[in-house]
Amino acid sequence: MIKRNPKTHQSNLQDAIKATAWQQIAEYGAPALSLRAIARELNITAPAIYNYFADRDALVTALVIDAYTSFGDSQLASLETVAVDDHANRLKAIGLAYRAWAHRYTQRYLLIFSTPIPGYAPSIDQIGPSSARSIRPLFSVVEAMRVAGRLNDAAYRPIQPAYEAHFEQWRAYFDQVHPLTHFVAMTIWSRVHGFVSLEINGHFPPFGENGDGLYLSEIDAIQRQFLHKVS
Template sequence: MVRPSKKTQIPNLQEAIKDMAWKQIAEFGAAALSLRAIARELKITAPAIYNYFPDRDALVTALIIDAYTSFGDYQIVSRDAQAGDDLAGRLRAIGYSYRQWALDYPQRYQLIFGTPIPGYKAPLMEILPSAARSLSALVSVIDELRIANKLQTENFPSIQPGYESMFDVWRGFAGDYDIFSLSVAMIIWSRVHGLVSLEVSGNMPPFGVDGSALYRFEIDSLIKQFIKNNFKGVLLCTQFLLPVYESVRFFLCRFLRITPCVRVCRLRNLKASLVSILALRRITSFGQRPFGKKSRR
């Protein structure tokens, strides 16, 4: 292969190699990643790539680190766009940006969270700093809630003996946050991650054309569960209940094939519950408190 002249040489070859790698992953999958194929597409010699990435695994590691970095930046920007004292709003923004980044960059999301590449063993200590940072936005808000005594964690499972050292390693890269805040963040992450992974892989249950309504409902459910006295979050989630009701109705009728009388009974009970919640929302929209004031002692 003829070496390209200076006029045709690529200004930033390292980034060009990674861009071509992402295109290759999008078309053929990460397992088919080939340095020689990238060299052919860029019209350069294979040794030119080896100057930057000695083998395929080195390139994969660089792509993973870049993906985690972009993922973390996206969430941090969304968090910081909200007022510092609006912790519920900051948590909601992080949750929305988590899903949006995955939908905007599905190949990157699948590379860091999807099926492992055969023969590739990730160098943990190289990847861990960017991986920990990708969750730092979430952990920071949870820790602020804990410090402000707004974190609601009754009956939360305790950290089992022997796992503290794993959290200590994580704290070394993600910041000196309380171990309890880290554990709560992990629970929240696992819940949103499950829904996003189902949607990105095309396995979303029948909750509409996409997972938007179900995901927003889950985010508001998390806010209701983990933030004390957050009535605003409870009311916001009601706007997504009717789409969920329609999806459940569709699922019961089409997939479960339950008998008509049982079907009608269950749907009526479900709809009655939704109507009650929406009525509560209408009451509070006129400035009335949904619950009585606590008496002062």
């Protein structure tokens, strides 16, 4: 008959579990995530967590959704101070925000884009919405370029018929955006992601948090390739 720690009596234990998980992920990295460690920190027993999350994967899924939300917020916020018709600077702002967020919240970034939790595979049904939301700001920037007639489609290659079905199904999360917009946005995303991914995972030299020439030149290249001059 052990008297439970008052900590466990806080209004929402579910949130406390997630908060502790984030704290431990930030401190020891996502792979070290442990239900038992979380329970210890909260002065409860490990099985108690199962009252709030079906299993470890359910907790991780909740964390992934949180990470996507944080990422989406950052993407959205980066556009607030840039005029909606200043396409060049909107591309630049959202591109820099991508990298800055990854550096600021490395563990969240890895949780989304790497697979640091052994045996965990996210279900598209659950994370789809928050994932789509996080990418939508980039899509909106590109779509604005297209609507303004400033989207360069020289590189556009239609999706091969064989993959059209898959593509269409996957695109359901993106409000049936214009194919050209989708094409360009995914290309931009893949470039920005490629740089940041290699950097975060230690395959590039450690540039630090500040912008550097290589990344800025990639943003330049994106602007030059996809943004028409005003005609």
